[in-house]
Amino acid sequence: MFRxxxxxxxxxxxxxxxxxxxxxQKESEDQIKxxxxxxxxxxxxxxxxxxxxxxxxxxxxxxxxxxYQESVKEEDAAVEASIRxxxxxxxxxxxxxxxxxMSATKKMALEFPDVKFLHCSGYEMxxxxxxxxxxxxxxxxxxxxxxxxxxxxxxxxxxxxxxxPEVIRGINAFTLGVLSVNPEAEVFVRWTNTWYDxxxxxxxxxxxxxxxxxxxxxxxxxxGPQIAAQERGKWAIGYHIDSRESAPExxxxxxxxxxxxxxxxxxxxxxxxxxxxESYWGGMETGLVGLAEMKDNVPAEAKAxxxxxxxxxxxxxxxxxxxxxxDQDGNLKVKxxxxxxxxxxxxxxxFVKGVVGKIG
Amino acid sequence: MNLTNLQLFLSAAVIAGTPLLFATxxxxxxxxxxxxxxxxxxxxxxGAVVGFITAYNQGNxxxxxxAAFLAGAFGSLIYAFLTVSLRVNHEVxxxxxxxxxxxxxxxxxxxxxxxxxPGNVRQAFGNIKIPLLGDIPFIGEILFNKDxxxxxxxxxxxxxxxxxxxxxxxxxxxxxxxxxxxxxxxxINISLYKYVNIxxxxxxxxxxxAYLSLIYVPAWQESVVAGRGWIAVALVIFxxxxxxxAIAGAYLFGGLDILGFRLQKFQLNxxxxxxxxxxYAATIIILVIAxxxxxxxxxxxxxxxxxxxxxxx
Numbered sequence: 001m002f003r004x005x006x007x008x009x010x011x012x013x014x015x016x017x018x019x020x021x022x023x024x025q026k027e028s029e030d031q032i033k034x035x036x037x038x039x040x041x042x043x044x045x046x047x048x049x050x051x052x053x054x055x056x057x058x059x060x061x062x063x064x065x066x067x068y069q070e071s072v073k074e075e076d077a078a079v080e081a082s083i084r085x086x087x088x089x090x091x092x093x094x095x096x097x098x099x100x101x102m103s104a105t106k107k108m109a110l111e112f113p114d115v116k117f118l119h120c121s122g123y124e125m126x127x128x129x130x131x132x133x134x135x136x137x138x139x140x141x142x143x144x145x146x147x148x149x150x151x152x153x154x155x156x157x158x159x160x161x162x163x164x165p166e167v168i169r170g171i172n173a174f175t176l177g178v179l180s181v182n183p184e185a186e187v188f189v190r191w192t193n194t195w196y197d198x199x200x201x202x203x204x205x206x207x208x209x210x211x212x213x214x215x216x217x218x219x220x221x222x223x224g225p226q227i228a229a230q231e232r233g234k235w236a237i238g239y240h241i242d243s244r245e246s247a248p249e250x251x252x253x254x255x256x257x258x259x260x261x262x263x264x265x266x267x268x269x270x271x272x273x274x275x276x277x278e279s280y281w282g283g284m285e286t287g288l289v290g291l292a293e294m295k296d297n298v299p300a301e302a303k304a305x306x307x308x309x310x311x312x313x314x315x316x317x318x319x320x321x322x323x324x325x326x327d328q329d330g331n332l333k334v335k336x337x338x339x340x341x342x343x344x345x346x347x348x349x350x351f352v353k354g355v356v357g358k359i360g
Numbered sequence: 361m362n363l364t365n366l367q368l369f370l371s372a373a374v375i376a377g378t379p380l381l382f383a384t385x386x387x388x389x390x391x392x393x394x395x396x397x398x399x400x401x402x403x404x405x406x407g408a409v410v411g412f413i414t415a416y417n418q419g420n421x422x423x424x425x426x427a428a429f430l431a432g433a434f435g436s437l438i439y440a441f442l443t444v445s446l447r448v449n450h451e452v453x454x455x456x457x458x459x460x461x462x463x464x465x466x467x468x469x470x471x472x473x474x475x476x477x478p479g480n481v482r483q484a485f486g487n488i489k490i491p492l493l494g495d496i497p498f499i500g501e502i503l504f505n506k507d508x509x510x511x512x513x514x515x516x517x518x519x520x521x522x523x524x525x526x527x528x529x530x531x532x533x534x535x536x537x538x539x540x541x542x543x544x545x546x547x548i549n550i551s552l553y554k555y556v557n558i559x560x561x562x563x564x565x566x567x568x569x570a571y572l573s574l575i576y577v578p579a580w581q582e583s584v585v586a587g588r589g590w591i592a593v594a595l596v597i598f599x600x601x602x603x604x605x606a607i608a609g610a611y612l613f614g615g616l617d618i619l620g621f622r623l624q625k626f627q628l629n630x631x632x633x634x635x636x637x638x639x640y641a642a643t644i645i646i647l648v649i650a651x652x653x654x655x656x657x658x659x660x661x662x663x664x665x666x667x668x669x670x671x672x673x
Contacts, residue, residue: 041466041582045474190621193632198581199572200617203376207621210368222581223474246474246579358627 032093034058034267035086036068037079039098040196046221046240050257051097051120053241057260062267067091074100076107083108087115093270095120095263105129116270121166125277132262132280134289137173137345138313139255141320142291142306143237144177146252147185147215149302150235151178154185157208157216159225161195163359165348167219172352173320174217179354181305188213189357198224209234215252226250235297242292254292262288281342285314321345326353369615369622370502374510375576377614379404379568379585381513383592384599384606385520386432386564391596392524393557394537395443396665398454400565401589402461403435407566408573409465412580415477421484424574425509425567432566433559435461440558444551447667462583469580477578485509485575509571516564520603533557537661540668550668565589591617594643600650600658613639 036055040048048070055066067089069082079101086094087108093116096105102122109117109129117129125131147156156178160167175187188211190204201224205216209232217237218225223246229236230250238244238254262282269275282288291310294303312318321344323334328351334340351359383400390397397403411428415421435457442453485507493504524530535543536553544550572584595613599605616639620632650658 041470041473043470043473044582188625190624191632192621193636194586196581196583197586198577198579198584199376199586202577203372203618204621206372207618207625210365211625223579224577224581227476227577227579243474246476357624 032064032267032271033089033091034064034066034263035083035089035091035094036066037072037082037086037094037096037098037101038068038070039074039100040071040221042068042070044221045223045243045246046196048097050240051095051259054257054259054263055095058263058267061260061264062271064267072098072101074098076104079104080108087112092116093118093267097121102131116275118266123279125279127277130266130277130280132278132282134257134286135281135283136255136257136289137169137320138284139289139291140170140173141177141180142309143217143253143255144174144179145181145306145309146294146298146302147174147217147235147237148178148180148182149299149305150252150297151182151185151213151215153212153214154182155211155213156185156187157205157211157213157225158187158189158357159201159204159208159216159218159220160189160191161219161221162193163191165346168351168359169345169348170219171355171357172348175352175354176320176325181302185354187217187355187357189351189355191357192220196221198222201225202228205229205236206232223247238292244292244295249297251295252298253294256290256292258287258290262286283313284310285316327351328353328355365622367498367501369619370611372618372622373611373615374502374506375614376618377611378510378513379571379576379588380592380595380614381606381610382516382568382571383565383589384595384610385513385516385603386561386568387592387596388561388599388601388603388606389520389524389533389557389564390436390561391601391664392533392537392661393554394540394661394663394666394668395440395554395558396450396454397436397439397457397558397561398451398593399435399439399457399461399562399589400592401585401587402458402464403432403562403565404569404572404585404589405461405465405583406435406569407432407563408569408584409469409472409580411566411570412477412573413468413472415481415574416472416475416580419478419480421481421574424481425570428566428570428574429563430566432569433563435464435566436558436562439562440555443667444554444558447669450665450667458589466582469582472580473582475580477574481574482578485578507575509567509575512567514607517603517607524603534661537663540663544668544670565592568592591639594640597660598639598643598646600646601660 038048042048042052059066072078072082095118097120099121102124105117105119106124109126113128119131121133122131158171178185188208192200192204201220205225205228215235216225216229218239223243226236226247230247235252236250237252241256244251319339321340323338324336325334327333407428410431411424414427415424439453439457442448443450487505487507490504494500532548536550540550591613595609599609616635620635623630
């Protein structure tokens with residue numbers, strides 16, 4: 001008898017739990033629901049964290065509810081499952097925030113024409129699918145100015161993940177920034193072949209410091225290189241977010257993302273019915289990318305110079321990749337006064353003069 | 361003091377090899393007891409996160425190490441209960457432990473991502489030069505001007521070496537790994553031996569993980585171990601279950617792991633992927649040589665990976 005009562009009670013408890021799951025948020029029918037798919041943990045203090053900050057900003061500014069799924073693998077099946085789940089939960093706008101999510105996002109976009117998709121860092125589009133990214137090379141150039149003025153050994157280190165155009169573009173922009181204020185300096189590149197391995201990234205930075213570099217920049221997802229600089233009493237430039245708490249003395253500044261305003265604008269457009277699929281590559285004038293507040297250890301002249309160039313970039317008077325630009329072997333690649341096209345920048349596979357390192 | 365390139369590299373290789381060394385020593389005694397524990401990665405992560413959180417909140421280096429030690433032991437306790445008491449398949453439970461440890465570390469560490477080890481703990485783990493030994497030209501700087509955990513690893517190597525080759529208990533342990541039925545008949549308490557050795561093995565893995573989060577990096581990032589647990593699995597085979605060889609093996613594998621950056625400086629065209637592959641290729645070659653030579657010394661413990669049922673004798 002007792003067991004029967006227990007069993008029945010258990011059944012009721014389970015039914016109750018099933019019914020209450022997912023009812024924690026109060027929802028109104030007409031409220032728009034926005035979904036975010038992240039490749040890493042939302043708290044990774046890097047790429048996914050930057051997107052999550054954008055999501056929180058969106059919730060704060062507009063009357064929408066948001067849901068997110070973190071650490072989604074870059075496999076089509078996993079991404080599709082995540083997107084379907086979000087659509088089941090009533091999402092009408094979905095942001096997929098990693099390059100590897102592209103093909104699955106496109107497939108879902110074709111299958112669900114009423115849902116709006118926005119994919120970050122890719123190139124695929126559809127009537128209901130935008131792609132968006134930021135001109136990170138602009139703040140990277142600015143951080144190069146800081147590094148060029150800060151370095152005393154005229155050797156600047158750069159810990160980089162993979163030799164793909166996005167990373168190479170960043171290294172080139174950074175180097176042009178360094179050379180614009182310090183023609184004597186060189187930028188030493190180390191490839192780690194990983195986006196995320198704190199110990200290895202730190203090691204790569206240490207090998208650069210061993211060689212005499214005194215400012216370390218990075219295209220990596222952890223503050224490992226900055227911690228290496230901190231330990232050696234040298235300087236570091238972060239990436240993605242303002243990470244000064246990880247290396248309080250070494251940290252100079254960092255090229256950072258600010259997705260919030262873009263997310264608000266896009267969702268607002270959907271609400272107004274004016275949203276259109278686009279391919280968006282926002283520069284500093286949009287606020288999507290920028291430079292973190294420079295710390296007091298940045299020389300005053302560097303601050304002034306950065307402010308000046310920032311204004312020029314925002315006004316459209318200056319572009320980072322304006323000729324004359326020479327490659328590592330001294331060949332003229334971009335003629336005096338010419339600007340590289342977006343297409344050329346997206347296909348960057350050579351280093352500018354001043355970079356010490358090899359591609360491939 | 362001006363160090364040569366080679367010295368700098370070897371010095372970095374010792375540091376890169378130390379987490380591998382702890383994990384390898386732990387796995388050696390685990391496997392000597394006849395248990396293949398593939399959960400190294402998980403146990404290292406558990407040790408790394410618990411050690412870091414303790415250091416961050418308590419600011420006490422000794423307490424942090426003890427916590428990491430216990431966390432690793434806790435991970436292996438789950439494994440030991442499954443494989444020794446319940447006689448579950450070793451590989452499956454080990455893999456499950458890796459998955460569990462990864463989730464455990466990610467969950468506990470969520471609030472600590474990006475945080476740095478407090479200054480006094482970092483100072484306590486700073487480099488200490490050993491008198492006399494530290495003055496030996498060339499080698500002194502590489503081996504005897506290091507942080508306390510490196511010295512601890514030397515001591516653990518010696519203790520395990522004595523334990524395995526110079527004590528009756530070590531002999532009993534090896535007997536269990538080779539032929540548990542015979543050991544059982546000789547009156548050795550198999551379960552007790554297995555439990556103790558698996559727990560200590562897991563605890564050493566925990567220390568290896570803590571080396572990464574407390575000294576190597578020293579900050580908390582998710583999955584800070586980044587696959588080093590798997591290198592340790594290969595390393596145990598590479599050093600043929602010998603704790604003394606483990607020192608050299610760990611520094612070799614650690615060195616290969618960071619060799620790529622140092623070579624880039626000379627603009628050599630050796631891709632890092634090739635270097636990353638070398639430890640595993642070397643392990644396979646060692647396995648082939650050991651099985652061709654059929655030298656008893658270099659073969660794995662015979663009953664490794666096989667759950668022991670007394671009734672099946």
